[in-house]
Amino acid sequence: MWSALLRTTVLSGALVPVAYTQISPPDFPPLPVPITSGYTQTDLDQLWQSVEQSGIPVVKANITRVLEPLANFSVSPEPPRFRPAYLQANTSSVKLPKGFLYGVSTSATQVEGAVKEGGRGPSSWDWVCHNVPSTCSGQTPDVVVNEYYLYKQDIQRVKAMGVNTFSFSFAWSRILPFGGKGSPVSEEGLQFYDNFIDELLKNGIEPVATLFHWDTPINLMSQGGFLNRSIVEDFNNYASIVFQRYGNKVKTWITFNEPLAYCAVYSTFPFDPSQKGGASAALTPFICAPNLIEAHATAVQTYRGLVSQGKIAKGKISIKHDGQKPLPFDPDSESDRQVADRVADFFEG
Ligand SMILES: *[C@@H]1O[C@H](CO)[C@@H](O)[C@H](O)[C@H]1NC(C)=O
Ligand SMILES: *[C@@H]1O[C@H](CO)[C@@H](O)[C@H](O)[C@H]1NC(C)=O
Ligand SMILES: *[C@@H]1O[C@H](CO)[C@@H](O)[C@H](O)[C@H]1NC(C)=O
Ligand SMILES: *[C@@H]1O[C@H](CO)[C@@H](O)[C@H](O)[C@H]1NC(C)=O
Numbered sequence: 001m002w003s004a005l006l007r008t009t010v011l012s013g014a015l016v017p018v019a020y021t022q023i024s025p026p027d028f029p030p031l032p033v034p035i036t037s038g039y040t041q042t043d044l045d046q047l048w049q050s051v052e053q054s055g056i057p058v059v060k061a062n063i064t065r066v067l068e069p070l071a072n073f074s075v076s077p078e079p080p081r082f083r084p085a086y087l088q089a090n091t092s093s094v095k096l097p098k099g100f101l102y103g104v105s106t107s108a109t110q111v112e113g114a115v116k117e118g119g120r121g122p123s124s125w126d127w128v129c130h131n132v133p134s135t136c137s138g139q140t141p142d143v144v145v146n147e148y149y150l151y152k153q154d155i156q157r158v159k160a161m162g163v164n165t166f167s168f169s170f171a172w173s174r175i176l177p178f179g180g181k182g183s184p185v186s187e188e189g190l191q192f193y194d195n196f197i198d199e200l201l202k203n204g205i206e207p208v209a210t211l212f213h214w215d216t217p218i219n220l221m222s223q224g225g226f227l228n229r230s231i232v233e234d235f236n237n238y239a240s241i242v243f244q245r246y247g248n249k250v251k252t253w254i255t256f257n258e259p260l261a262y263c264a265v266y267s268t269f270p271f272d273p274s275q276k277g278g279a280s281a282a283l284t285p286f287i288c289a290p291n292l293i294e295a296h297a298t299a300v301q302t303y304r305g306l307v308s309q310g311k312i313a314k315g316k317i318s319i320k321h322d323g324q325k326p327l328p329f330d331p332d333s334e335s336d337r338q339v340a341d342r343v344a345d346f347f348e349g
Contacts, residue, residue, distance in 0.1 A: 029053060029131055034222035039184050044121060044177055047218055051122045054131045061113055061143045066195075069152050075160040101206065103165025104158055107213035107257065109141045112171060114148035118188030121177030123215040124225070151196050159203045166205050168196070169213035169257065172238055179217030180230075181237045190245055197249050209246065210254040210320065211239055211299065214262055226266065226288040232295045239299035240306075247312025253303065255296045258322040260347065263288035323347040 032050035035043045052058060096102065109125045129136035147154055158166055173179060174189035200207045212235070216225050220234060239255070256262070266288045267281035296319050306312045325344045328336035 031127070031222040032218060035178055035219055036180070036223075037182065039178050039182065044119070047122050047178075048116065050218070051126050051130045054133075056130045056133065056140070058116055058126070058130070058140070059142045060116075061146045061149065063146060063149050064114075064117075066149050066151070067153060069156040073153075073156050073160075075157075101165040101208065101252070103163040103167060103205070103208070104161070105167040105208075106147070106169070107210070107215075108169045108171035108174070109144075109213070109215045111145050111147040111154075111168075112174075113141065113143040113146045115142055117148060118174065118192060119177055119186040120171065120189060121173035121179065121183075122218045123171065123173045124218060124221050125215050127218045127221070148192065152199055155199050155203055155205065159205060164204070164206055165208055166200050167208035167210065167254075169210035169215075170242055171215055172212065173215070173217040173219075175241060176217065176238055177219075179220035179238075180223075180234045183217075183219075185241060190241075193246065197246060201249060206252065207250050208252040208254065209242075209250045210257050211235075211242060212255065213257040226263065226291050227284060229291055229294075231291055232298055235295040236298045236302055240302050243303050243306050243312060247303075247306060247315070251313065251315035253315060253317040254320045255299050255317065256292060257320050259289070259292050259296070259319060261322050263292055321348055 032047050035047070048058065109123065114120075115122070115126055123141075125136070125141050129140040133140075145154075155166070170193060171189075174192065175186060176183040177186055177189075178184070197207050197209075220228075220231065223230065225231065243253075263285045267284040300317055303312075303317050307314045323344070324347050326340045328340040330336045
């Protein structure tokens with residue numbers, strides 16, 4: 001069941017993790033020693049050394065400067081329309097409601113690349129894809145589609161598709177290399193997202209921003225990650241920095257992407273954190289989930305507080321569930337209807 005959910009989760013990017021159930025604790029080297037003060041360049045290098053202890057070095061892309069959109073850019077011709085039987089009806093009078101957001105979606109790890117640029121710290125994905133390559137089918141987040149440098153061209157392609165929305169996620173460790181409240185803030189990291197969001201707005205595409213799409217800073221994983229209640233304050237600190245920086249440009253916010261799937265597979269995917277937090281694999285979802293939900297709720301309060309103090313513009317904020325609303329097998333059966341409702345309640349809350 002989780003396998004099906006995860007496959008739908010990772011459709012959008014080049015990095016397609018598979019077979020997380022095969023990962024077992026002995027495959028995992030120890031996490032780096034947590035850094036809780038000082039936060040020097042040497043400390044950051046030490047975190048990256050822990051990523052590269054596998055002997056697989058982080059590679060750089062061949063293109064390491066922002067390219068301008070191609071002047072002669074043109075879109076490939078539209079492919080022949082696929083019209084399944086249920087769409088044979090004449091739909092020319094059907095219109096999407098006004099304000100409907102229709103677009104594309106990415107996550108930072110799957111598209112950005114440039115993992116060491118601008119003082120970025122390693123995330124759980126950098127660490128696991130280098131140290132336990134089977135988790136990531138032998139791929140790494142090092143370059144992927146190099147959006148960090150090619151975002152202007154990417155945005156032209158998205159615009160050419162005729163959509164009005166681009167949903168993306170921030171990489172926590174690009175903004176706070178060490179993750180926690182004490183971490184220095186990377187101005188270069190913040191500037192990248194300013195440039196990216198400005199480019200979207202300039203092209204008439206609405207940004208939808210997600211704070212967390214499964215890429216916990218490795219320095220927080222070393223302290224238990226979502227099994228440590230301190231993550232609530234650390235996430236709130238990160239969220240507050242992001243809201244204050246972009247709150248006048250971004251009007252649609254998502255705190256967590258697919259929290260149910262994330263906490264459900266926490267003990268095995270993206271990696272086994274059993275060295276920290278003292279929890280058994282069976283218990284981890286029940287420790288992760290309340291911490292994550294509290295982090296969500298706290299960040300939402302922070303957002304609303306900033307709006308009511310007039311510090312940022314009023315927008316919308318929510319959590320993004322991988323939910324489902326099944327239809328009852330027999331719509332005339334009361335018990336089938338109840339079962340369908342219960343499934344929806346379980347997934348959507
Ligand atoms: C850089 O270009 C070379 C030559 O085309 C290629 O072999 C190599 O894989 C590229 N490196 C990356 C990180 O894309
Ligand atoms: C577009 O322009 C670039 C140089 O700016 C050139 O290398 C490329 O071949 C051109 N592409 C087309 C399809 O004309
Ligand atoms: C579809 O319906 C519209 C009116 O709603 C009509 O103008 C058009 O001719 C119809 N197209 C076909 C293929 O029936
Ligand atoms: C939880 O986090 C706090 C603060 O970051 C840290 O002091 C503590 O050691 C962590 N607990 C574990 C089990 O790592």
